[in-house]
Amino acid sequence: xxxxxxxxxxxxxxxxxxxxxxxxxxxxxxxxxxxxxxxxxxxxxxxxxxxxxxxxxxxxxxxxxxxxxxxxxxxxxxxxxxxxxxxxxxxxxxxxxxxxxxxxxxxxxxxxxxxxxxxxxxxxxxxxxxxxxxxxxxxxxxxxxxxxxxxxxxxxxxxxxxxxxxxxxxxxxxxxxxxxxxxxxxxxxxxxxxxxxxxxxxxxxxxxxxxxxxxxxxxxxxxxxxxxxxxxxxxxxxxxxxxxxxxxxxxxxxxxxxxxxxxxxxxxxxxxxxxxxxxxxxxxxxxxxxxxxxxxxxxxxxxxxxxxxxxxxxxxxxxxxxxxxxxxxxxxxxxxxxxxx
Numbered sequence: 359x360x361x362x363x364x365x366x367x368x369x370x371x372x373x374x375x376x377x378x379x380x381x382x383x384x385x386x387x388x389x390x391x392x393x394x395x396x397x398x399x400x401x402x403x404x405x406x407x408x409x410x411x412x413x414x415x416x417x418x419x420x421x422x423x424x425x426x427x428x429x430x431x432x433x434x435x436x437x438x439x440x441x442x443x444x445x446x447x448x449x450x451x452x453x454x455x456x457x458x459x460x461x462x463x464x465x466x467x468x469x470x471x472x473x474x475x476x477x478x479x480x481x482x483x484x485x486x487x488x489x490x491x492x493x494x495x496x497x498x499x500x501x502x503x504x505x506x507x508x509x510x511x512x513x514x515x516x517x518x519x520x521x522x523x524x525x526x527x528x529x530x531x532x533x534x535x536x537x538x539x540x541x542x543x544x545x546x547x548x549x550x551x552x553x554x555x556x557x558x559x560x561x562x563x564x565x566x567x568x569x570x571x572x573x574x575x576x577x578x579x580x581x582x583x584x585x586x587x588x589x590x591x592x593x594x595x596x597x598x599x600x601x602x603x604x605x606x607x608x609x610x611x612x613x614x615x616x617x618x619x620x621x622x623x624x625x626x627x628x629x630x631x632x633x634x635x636x637x638x639x640x641x642x643x644x645x646x647x648x649x650x651x652x653x654x655x656x657x658x659x660x661x662x663x664x665x666x667x668x669x670x671x672x673x674x675x676x677x678x679x680x681x682x683x684x685x686x687x688x689x690x691x692x693x694x695x696x697x698x699x
Contacts, residue, residue, distance in 0.1 A: 445657025585609025
């Protein structure tokens with residue numbers, strides 16, 4: 359079925375297309391009774407304003423954009439993004455706003471998508487995720503003039519509004535907890551090194567371990583396959599770690615499975631900590647000690663600030679609560695015979 363047009367409304371109402379345009383745009387030129395009849399017919403046949411025409415008239419689109427530069431197959435397995443989008447959607451829907459979501463292959467495509475959405479009047483604002491060190495998208499968005507909220511640290515967000523949390527503090531809390539248990543060889547299986555939050559965690563982890571524990575960080579692509587591969591490599595080394603911290607729950611669960619395949623007991627032989635708690639972290643055995651935070655609320659904070667930007671309000675950076683450690687069955691003191699320092 360084709361989309362209903364102004365001509366269809368005019369034909370059913372028995373008036374000119376100009377009269378329909380006046381009525382639908384709230385302009386003078388038609389009587390109130392004719393305006394009401396035209397509005398009723400438009401509603402009945404499902405007419406909706408064209409986004410390009412709205413843009414020419416300066417009207418708002420009632421939607422915000424989110425383009426994700428990640429493989430589509432991994433998003434369905436990534437609890438973080440599902441919860442983040444849920445929080446964004448919850449806030450937007452309460453304000454009768456829609457979320458336009460698209461998966462793209464690279465940052466060039468991502469910027470092109472936002473340019474098209476903005477130019478065609480399809481969105482009133484955007485949410486930028488996966489902030490990179492020296493991210494070229496920041497300057498692109500600043501020049502574009504598109505109201506934008508960055509989910510990422512303000513040190514790399516330029517003039518764009520940022521929503522962020524203290525990853526460094528969460529890392530320090532985790533290392534202090536593991537050291538207090540007696541661990542002196544701690545590894546971290548991290549995400550992509552160019553991401554700002556990865557770089558911040560890298561630095562905090564090295565600083566927190568300095569003088570109290572040997573440390574090593576291995577970077578991966580966040581997938582379970584890479585997490586398991588990195589775990590096997592670490593646990594097969596002659597000086598294997600007694601504790602591993604993972605940058606997401608998918609890798610932590612995969613690491614747990616890899617350790618068990620190597621006939622290591624968790625937590626007797628190896629302690630495991632997952633970043634970003636999820637039901638997945640809690641249903642495995644043993645349940646995983648995790649860094650917990652309300653990711654849905656995190657998305658809600660970003661959406662609220664973007665809507666305020668769209669409304670023309672003065673909006674500044676917002677620091678959300680840092681993730682807090684939730685100890686469970688996957689952590690314990692290191693095995694006997696391992697030096698405690």
